[in-house]
Amino acid sequence: MKNLAHTAAQEVVVIGGGFSGLATAGLLAASGHRVTLLEKQTVLGGRAxxxxxxGFxxxxxxxxxLMPEVIEHWFELMGTSTDTELDLVDLGIGYRTxxxxxxxxxxxPSGSGAREAFESLQPGAGAALDKYLEQSAESYDLALKHFLYADFSSPASFLDPRVVALLPRLAPLLAGSLDSLVASRFSDPRLRQILGYPAVFLGSSPKRTPALYHLMSHLDLTQGVKYPMxxxxxxxDVMAGLCRAAGVTIITGARVTGIDADTAAGTPRVEAVRWVEAGDPGHITGPEQRLKADVVVxxxxLHHLETELLPARLRSSSEASWKRRDPGPSAVLLCLGIRGKLPKLSHHNxxxxxxxxxxxxxxHRGEDLSEETSLYVCxxxxxxxxxxxxxxxxxxxxxxxxxxxxxxxxGPDGTxxxxxxxxxxxxxxxxxxWxxxxxxxxxxVVRQSLGPGDFEENVNAWQGGALGLAHTLSQSAFFRPSNHSSKIRGLHYAGSSVRPGIGVPMCLISAEIIAKAVNGIKDKGPMVPCRLSPGTQPKTEPTRAATP
Known part of the structure; x- marks a missing residue:
């Protein structure tokens, strides 16, 4: 494979120490850049x-x-593997309902067990599931090859003959809803719920989520569900360790107060990040500091980054555009330590x-929930x-x-x-x-709750959203906010608010989209795993197809 253009080492500041921030910082440090990561909280992880x-x-x-191959790919880019760094366990039962x-x-369960479970609720549903999962695997493969690792930052991206050729297949999957697609194949409402519920983890609902996301069923019912011990x-913690080993400077308790741009000549260019030491929420413990940067991630x-850290004239999205966007749902979380065992529950429920x-x-309407409501228990x-x-x-x-x-x-213990x-x-x-x-x-014996206000305070979540912008049609795929500022050169965005979307694997992919942009790589596919040093460039390879 040909060598790609040389890019000099740059000063990089990453704002946020969740999965997307750690993943981006690690990749840019591994490719020879000098990287500092600033995290508001005293611990890393962000929404995680x-x-x-x-003792709990x-x-x-x-x-x-889910999507273990995407997570494995990031580890390979960092010169290691999930086999080396993690103890991954396959769950025999994906989830109990x-x-x-x-x-x-x-x-x-995954595989043939899922087929039997579907058949037990609706005669003939086993064969229908086989076909549904075959199609969802094709959609997943299509997404990996053509969309997930591409940022579609220019109109020319949409004129790629490979993308144009896919439009007849893509159009109905983007225009139709996941709910309609499932209903056309399964009559039992329980099966529709099983296949539609992944929309919740995309920050949406089955009726408002494009049918393309039927690919989610391929992930849990075909690939199966794993758990990192x-x-x-x-x-x-493992990712943070790899980042530090690659040379990333990580500063926690660092609240960013602004992003500065040089506007003296031509298009504004990112110049520095301002931040203060902060302990407890709202408690500033030091003077404002200024960290120079050639690149800011x-x-x-995204709403916090644009509306709080940038002046109005340098924001990619207008105030009116934010009013049209959907923040996705929030959540009430309840952490419980229980005396004794609970054999009636599985790992995921x-x-x-x-x-x-x-x-x-x-x-969606912002109303009180019913006394009994659909929920997830881990x-x-x-x-x-x-x-x-x-x-x-x-x-x-x-x-x-x-x-x-x-x-x-x-709060703790019902407070x-x-x-x-x-x-x-x-x-x-x-x-x-139940x-x-x-x-x-x-x-x-232990009880701790969290609510929408916690998401707003802890991770600056817009309207207290738990996941990121909902994956509705107008906020999915290339309609989702860009990974790059349209107003400031050198300013990029990663995470669940931008392309490709919500979820740990998607956040890792957004990190790689930025790493490719900073390193001058134009190809749509993922980078070839290699250890990088200053002045060297990763190559790219076609995305590996998912195994049906």
Missing amino acids: GRLQRE SFDTGPSWY WFQGDYTPLDM GGFAHLV GAAD LLFTTDWDDNFGRI MPSATDPSVAPDGHENLFILVPSPALPAWGKG GSPPVEAVADAALDQLAA AGIADLRERV
Whole structure:
């Protein structure tokens, strides 16, 4: 493969120490740039939060390890592998499901087991699932090859003959909804819920999510679900260690106050980042400092970056455009330490209510939730004994909720705001009733809630959104906000607010999009794994196709 153009080492400042910030910092340091990462909180991880209390270790963010080849690719670019750095466990049961009114759980394994589960609910659904998963695998392969690693930063990108040739296949998948696609193949409402629920993890709902995202079912029902022992907090720590080994300077408790640009001549060019030392929220402990930069990567919430750190004339998005955007749902989170074991629960658990459409409608309209609502329960102690004391279980309940910071914040042992604690109480009682654990509330030894206000304060989330901009049609694929500022040269954006979107793998891909841009790489595919040194450039290779 040909050598690519030489790019001199540059001074880089990365704002935000979540998965996208760490991934970007690591790749740019590995390619010879001098990188400093500034993180507002005292710990790294961003939305991948962590809580440790009385021997329990809770992940308060991502908990589904999907698209393993994307995560593996980042590790390869850093000169190592997930086999070397992580202890990954395959979950025999991807997730366990409960349906309102019939509390006999249905396990959803991957492969042939999923086919049998579908067949048990609707005769003929097994064969229909085979075809559905075959098509979702094709969509995933298409996305990897042509879209996920491309930033579509210029109109010429859309004129690529390979992309134009795909439009007849893409148009119906982008124009139609995931809900309609699933309904055309499955009549049982329970199966529609299983195949539609991934839209929640995309910050949307099945009726508002493009059908293209049926590819999500390929990830959990074909590839299967993995778990990194030690949780996602451990994954953050491992990535941070690799970043430091590559030369990244990481500063926590560093609140960025502004991004400066040189506007003296022609197009503005990024010049520096201003920041202050900050301890507790709102507590400034030092004078404002100024860090010069040739490149700045905003790996934090896009709305915060543009509206708080840049003057109006240098923002890529107008105030009017933000009013048209959808922040996606927020969430009420409940971390529970439970005395005794809970054999009725699996590692991942989904509870579906019959008011499916109204459930999503309440969230989108900003209304109070029903007493019983669809929710997700993670019990990592079913797999990982390190996250709970002996004889105890670790529970994490996620209740998708309206993006309303006015609901307030959570707190320890029921001390959060009344709206947050009311939702948390209802979720706890719902789980106890549906899973047949009558004494669940009495067995709680640790309780900590979080609400929309926590997302707003901890990670500057726009309107307290838990995930990032919703994957609606107008906010998906090349319609999603760009990875590059349209007003300032040298300013780039990574993370769940921009392309390609929400989720740990997507954040790692956004990091690689920026690494390619900074290093002058025009190809759409991912970079070839190699150890880089100052002045050298990575090559590119075609994306590996997913294995159906």
